[in-house]
Amino acid sequence: MSSTTATHVAPGTGSPGTVREHHEHHELGFIRKYVFSTDHKVIGLQFMFTGLVFLVLGGLLAMAIRWQLAWPWTEMPVIGSILFPHTGRVITPEFYTMLFTMHGTVMIFFVIIPLLTGAFGNFLIPLMIGAPDMAFPKVNMIGYWLMAPAIVFLMLGFFSPGGGPAAGWTAYPPLSTIKSAAPGSISGQTYWLLALTFVGASSMAGAVNYVTTIVKMRAPGMTMMRMPLTIWALLIAALLQLFALPVLTAAGILQLLDRTLLTGFFTPTNLIVNQINPESLDAFAGGAAAGGQPLLWQHLFWFYSHPAVYIMVVPAMGMASDIISTHARKPIFGYKPMVYSMAAIAGLGFIVWGHHMFMSGMNPALGMTFMVSTIMIALPSAIKVFNWLGTVYGSRIQLTAAMLNALGFVAMFIIGGLSGIWMASTPVDIYIHDTYIIVAHFHYVVFGGSVFAIFAAIYHWFPKMFGRIMNETLGKIHFVGSFIFTNGVFYMMHQLGMAGLMRRTADPYDYETYAHLQPLNEFISICAFCLFAWQIFFVVNFFHSMFWGKRVGRNPWKACSLEWDAPSPPGHGNFDRRLAVHRGPYEYASPEVDEDFLPQSRTV
């Protein structure tokens, strides 16, 4: 059934059209076509739907968090009535710790990474490089279906005794390893570790595919320096995953061993947590080994999780570059610097993990070294921003929904990136570590950045995926409201952080230092509810357009990259004619032709 894939195509000689002729025309059943498909487009869409569903779940968790922060210890709608009916429908403090843990986990591992690398990586890579499918389609399919056990374990975590994991998405031991330290650490944490292991395996399957496909299966004439920036970004993100994920998996296994087999990698001696000494031989504690170091987890975890944040932002940057260039009808300003910047971000990204640990008790001398590398990583990001500005300057902007979201990405990435410089400097970090400045920073880059880039990418590539175009008016309304409310929610968090407001606090207003911050938090929460409600424009637009949207041809945006040469939606094997690449992907406003775009594959 899967003999349709061409894994033996050498670079520059592949002729997808030829391969297609050799296809046997067999009918795949529904399951093989839509469920256990090896077609990269189907897998990409599977990741996309999964990611969007979890975006809603992560958003709901965030709404609960915002409710608690605006009006602590009041009746919480829905959750209060279901879970805490006898104590006034008010959430408990341990429930709050579970909320922010799961919000972070879901958003990072089940939304952003699946959407960026899983959905768009899968969908776009073969299309943009002119390949008929991925290098290892079966591995690709397994990669998606490894998310299934991950999801199962995640959900089991919610329902385990003691409730879901509650040690933060960062899962620092001993809070996460000692069962008596938190109710979520009784069993929920174990499910969390298992879920993350499977997500990691899923990402690895994808990463292997992406790198191999990009390196080996480009269409003839598609040199590395003629690849769209999306592909460069996905390649770099895949390399990041390949090198960093094993460390997280190893760390996760060590923590799992600490929790199940009672090893002591992260457990210091002589702890007494909630009256229980983990080393004691009674039935509950079980005689765990000790002599470990909590800091070891932090190093291992951040060694992955810092590159992870670049995995979350680099593909967004790549896609935003493509979208901006296309809708501004102007070539990308500084293609090579853009490529080198992304590579620099990724490379430097491996030596900055300690900036999450400045206050952790590690040797302060390390603080200096990590500080220098972290400050330097601001540079390539800045270069990219300047290049985007250079792209829109003097352009002929079409303010389509896709472009709007891409510009919103740039605007909010600027804010998120600039605030990062405060965090990079260690003395300032003494004050702002674990405050809302950090929360503002990463939400600007991940929500204002990656999520807006995802919206842009969906608006932009929806026609290719479904052969229909999303409604522009609804898209514009969606953007305006989301932009306003996103900034309403996250901008003032910078100020909250400057006032010293701590993260992860269920109720900060009893501290004199924070007593005056409740009205601002209330405002932020109301903006958050509005932001969540506003997404209805996107949801309706998405589903309506999928079935009844206006039909479009191959290239509604008059774009230059290869995916627009394929039919919309592309069939099996993607392209229906021979392809060869003659130029870069950003030849807009080219003087060589009358139209304002010159596709990569067109011969002149």
Next chain:
Amino acid sequence: MPHPSTSRPLPRRPLRPALVGIALGSLALACGLEPKAAELRYSLNEKTIAELENAQLEDVAPATAAAQIQGALEMLFGTPSDPQFLVLREWYDNDQNPNPAKWRLDEETFAAVEEGNRRRFALQLELIEAGRYAEVPQPRYADDLWADWTERVLPQVLSDDAAMVDPSDEELGTWKDEAAYVFESHYPTLRESSRMYRQQCLHCHGTEGGGDGPTSPYLSPRPRDYRDGKFKWVAVERNTAPRREDLLHILMEGVNTTAMPPFARFSRGELEGLVDYVRLLAMRGQVENLLTAAVKSEGYLSAATVLENYQFVWERWDKAPERYVYFEDDVPREAAPEMIEHGRQLFLNTKVGQCVTCHGPEGRGNGESIWELDPFRDGKMRRRLDEWGTARQDAGLPEAALKGFETSPRNFQQAVFRGGGRPIDLYRRIKYGISGTIMPAAPAEFSDEDIWSLVYFVLHLVEQSDVARLIDAKVALEEGRSAHEPAAQPSGH
């Protein structure tokens, strides 16, 4: 993939405006969100229910008896949303109303409350001083104060703050003075304290103070069950009601190594108000126990019985300060080795005092006497229960309801005492025992000297195992000096 059908543009007429309407409607809803606090009711202790069911009452069904007790308690103590002590005639006549308790506080305490209020309401007082009355923000846990402020005081100060409150009474001053006075002299009503309890305490201690809130299953030791009126870390004799100061002390200092934190960041007034509310919960529980016993013995519940028991419980609490424990001479400041050795001998004595039988030969809290035969499993042993657990077991509750009440004698090698580790604190524990636990009062044969010997023996054990000293000793060894000399260098690593 979406099946090939004709395009259908989004209908302009109903859909888009509908969406905008939904969005704007959500906006309006969001702005008008007004979160509420739910109405709660006190429920009966499961012990009470079990006792009534096992009592084989003749004249009344258990459910009816329970309802009667519930009704009586509600009359006496109110509901969580509106807790009130029923005011007895003689209290009313003598101006000794416990609602709010400030009428029963002494001057010193009240002065401390006012001092605390000046800090707590610093922002409000600052704004009042500056004449910015409209900007005065609502303080937490002070709804009745806020209601008084907005309804009575604010309109007056906004219109004319220099007017006299009562032209015939100079002492009351102007409305501006009154504005400041309202905040400075604020003492929480029981309702305000109940709301504060709901936000700070209920999730562990439960609505009725039974130590059974949603977080309690995850805590070790379990939170205190107030309903028997027994409190461990007090400065009064065993099985006596605690003084206000004892409860306040726990709120201020917390209970070290348990999940009960100190709440010293709150003002004295708020803490005194919480003490009032905890007393209400404890008294309610005790009255519940007595009424249950009355129903069991008499078969019915009369109004006279209810009031009698209410008064009885109040008197015990009022008389608590009379049973305060202190030492009349000076506390010894250090112990000679002979004194410590004498203490050790007393400790190891298995006939008199018998400390070692529970606390173990090394003081690790692993003595044999803490184990007894498990009534639920033949031939197996289980830890003895403390008095709360025993009461529950006697009422007929199942094994699952006895979890968390197992005895756990102090492990002196862990170097922390929950009720305070000063010599006088240990003196109290040894001489008078610990209410609610199997730690008895010292036998009459023990003189005060004997008790101080024991105190210093225990402190000696604690000293030997203290982490800082172990580190110090280790470093001292490396530096070649005695462990008792202070280090000149930072001793961390």
Next chain:
Amino acid sequence: MMRLIVTALFTALLVLGVWTFFDSTTFLLGPERAGYRWWWPTDVSTYGGGIDLLFVVIGVMILVFFVLTYVVLIGAVFGASRKSEEKAAFTHGNHKLELLWTAVPAVLLLIIAFSQMQTWAAIKFRGAIAGEEIRAEAIAEQFDWRFRYPGTDGVFGTVDDIHSATDFVVPVDDKFVFHLRSNDVLHSFFVPKLRLKQDAVPGMTIPMWLEVDPDRFAREAQAIELADGSEGRELVVDLICAELCGWGHYKMAGRVRMLSKNAFEAWMAEQEALRFDNGEPE
């Protein structure tokens, strides 16, 4: 029309950004408080000035870049051609510009990086407290702060140790060096007004120091009456746990009570007496 809306949105964000940089009252949505300068609680330490200065310097730099990039962005969006026949400028980049905007930020960033090393070392390195006596121990546990002082014999762990729950009482004189420990999980010792933060790691004993600046203290402290009738000064600030430690993380509040030297000595004497108190009612 969309162009105007987008221009308006980005301009509004730019204005918001610049405005909140300078004005801290309008957006607070609540009354202003004493003890705050701009958004920050005022610092009363001797070494916090370096941190605040660095924050402002970086803040100014990022404000400049924020304004520059936004002006270009807004200008580009607003000014981009609307004529459908006109093509955009066909350029793939400008080498000189790339060099310029690589070199300038690089130099600025490196300057920032190297200029702050001294501040960091002064606060966190062991050299700052070499040879100093450890005067207290701060112990973090779920969910409270406990402190102890060595008492008259100068040794921790003996009977005469002074124990304090929640209140960390420190004198206003030279560097006050103390050890930070945790009994169970990770916590963090955060005092905003002293610009102090350090994670408390179980299994580690971490030396820390604080030093209250006498002038700043004098400006903010309140007068208190001591037992012997004389006047001391006191400033109480929050101590907050800054590392998730379980469900009670939010209520793990402590207080740092900074006392003038005479008040501190009076407090120590009072505590020493309390330690051996016999409980006799007065």
